[in-house]
Amino acid sequence: MLYYALVFLLIALVAGALGFGFVAFAAAGIAKILFMVFLVLFVVSLVMHLSRGRTV
Numbered sequence: 001m002l003y004y005a006l007v008f009l010l011i012a013l014v015a016g017a018l019g020f021g022f023v024a025f026a027a028a029g030i031a032k033i034l035f036m037v038f039l040v041l042f043v044v045s046l047v048m049h050l051s052r053g054r055t056v
Contacts, residue, residue, distance in 0.1 A: 001041070005034035 008031035016024035 001034055001038045005031045005038060007031075008034065 008027045012024045012027035012031060015021075015027060
């Protein structure tokens with residue numbers, strides 16, 4: 001998922017440099033949403049891992 005966020009960020013940068021404002025705005029919005037979803041899933045995974053404790 002982080003890969004897709006970075007891809008959309010790259011698309012937004014290229015589109016912004018070429019003057020396609022709407023495409024850049026849309027791609028940046030998608031990248032932001034995907035990055036936030038990635039962060040939420042990462043934090044949930046981290047909390048679940050820490051709440052389990054160490055069992056060997």
